[in-house]
Amino acid sequence: MVRFPEASPAGGAVALAVSDLSVTYGDFVAVERASFQVAEGECVAIVGPNGNGKSSIAMAVAGLADRRGVVRLFGQVAPARDPMWMVSRGLALVPERRQLFPNLSVLDNIALGCYAWTRSLRTALRSEALSEALEFFPQLRPRLRQKAGTLSGGEQQMVALARGMASRPRVLVIDEPCLGLAEAVARRLYGVLAAMNRQGRTIVLVEENPVRALELSHQVVRVQNGVTVGVEAPPRRDRDPGA
Amino acid sequence: MTEFGNLVLSGLTSGAIYAVLAVCLALWFRVANMLNLAAGDFAMIGALGVDLLARVHGWNLALAILAVLVVIALVGFAYDFVVLRIAVDWGRAQEGIVAIFFFTFALSFVLEGIAQQVFGTVVHAAPALWPGNALDLHGLHVQRAGVLVIGFAVVVGIGLALCLRFTLVGKAMAACGENPIGARIVGIDNRRFRRAIFVLTAVLAGVFGILGSPITGFVYNSGAGLGLSGVVAAAFAGFTRPGRAVVAGLSIGLLESFLSGYVNTAYGETLLYGVLAAVMLFRPQLMGLPEVAQ
Secondary structure, three states: OOOOOOOOOOOOOEEEEEEEEEEEEOOEEEEEEEEEEEEOOOEEEEEOOOOOOHHHHHHHHOOOOOOEEEEEEOOEEOOOOOHHHHHHOOEEEEOOOOOOOOOOEHHHHHHHHHHHOOOOHHHHHOOHHHHHHHHHOHHHHHHOOOEHHHOOHHHHHHHHHHHHHHOOOOEEEEEOOOOOOOHHHHHHHHHHHHHHHHOOOEEEEEEOOHHHHHHHOOEEEEEEOOEEEEEEOOOOOOOOOOO | OHHHHHHHHHHHHHHHHHHHHHHHHHHHHHHHOOOOOOHHHHHHHHHHHHHHHHHHOOOOHHHHHHHHHHHHHHHHHHHHHHHHHHHHHOOHHHHOHHHHHHHHHHHHHHHHHHHHHHHOOOOEOOOOOOOOOOEEEOOEEEOHHHHHHHHHHHHHHHHHHHHHHHOHHHHHHHHHHHOHHHHHHOOOOHHHHHHHHHHHHHHHHHHHHHHHHHHHOEOOOHHHHHHHHHHHHHHOOOOOOHHHHHHHHHHHHHHHHHHHHHHOOOOHHHHHHHHHHHHHHHOHHHHOOOOOOO
């Protein structure tokens, strides 16, 4: 098990601190006392083999799975199983299976990301957050009226990311961003993630295949059998993975 | 021409009854993915409750209506807070839609049982809100309560359709039914929405019962039949579109009226359900069911 000092490894303010996080499904222990920290503006990759608890960590941190242990968001202790609390305080999850609203339009899906901070559709549609999300994904503009369920996998992933961005997140947790995507689409997506991170957004990437994630991240959390077995700096960080 | 006009008015009146129940069903299904088979029972409580307080106990009519609607809201809230919280939020939802379906079915029986004890077994109606004989418009007979029910159905249907289409809260409601986990991910409290909409639709059904009971009268077990007619109309709205549910309800009412008037009076309802079954079988797209997500 890995333990951390109060200050973040990068020296900045701690955005997300997870300590002794455990997740169980009935008798099955998916995550056992996982611990890591993410500094503001950092990109942290959680990597490990499939079925070792990475997604459970993401779900539990976002408040969507029962957990034990402590999750702190910008210093505040987050209640367990309360995703509304997390979203309203700036943590957005882009989950592994995207969890879009397939019979709502692409625009409605993205606008619902704004529900975290407004109840007005007009305010949401005119917001900088929504415009910025669409700027990152110009491919979605001609499809805004289309039902999200009719898009390709890559386009649906863009909608899920745009929806997350529209929530004005201070921390964006993205679970398997490239799952099932063609290589070219995956490269483009990582380019977008790199741009978001350059703009100062804190990103937590959950990746089974760590090659691209390592290029983007400042810190790597390795998970094996539900336990954080190591937290380290990535080997090198000398190029933009989306380039 | 007069016969045609009267058939249209009669069809619109019975259609409005289907429409209101269908709106209640469709709205709650849209949010919670559950059929509320007790919606008709809330209409029955509205009608018989106001009758009991205003006619039997001599309460002021407005006060009686207010008291009954508050009771309906409290029953709806308590049902969600106790039964649905245990049934859905504590994991029973994983047992499938049939398990949840029986919980609303059980509510219907419980409400009927209580109603039988409180209201008795005789047909009653709430005092008419627009009292007087039927209106005579150039030979057309228009029931005043029918006008109120049609107006209520149209206003509620249009209002809810506009809310779902043009407000973020309306889209959040739709999101709850489409994907509850996705809804929670974006910060929508789907449980609170489910509770609010259950209470709202129970109150809407209660208002409908108060407005419409002078047309047919209510007895303690009227709710089940009403709820079933609402299910049919809601089916033609894909169970999710309140605006379309009003159109479907009014259309079914008109069809029923024309079949009774022009084809066979005795078998009008039988023919109606035969036609509806055929439409569902051969033109399922008319039901407006949402497309299956890829």
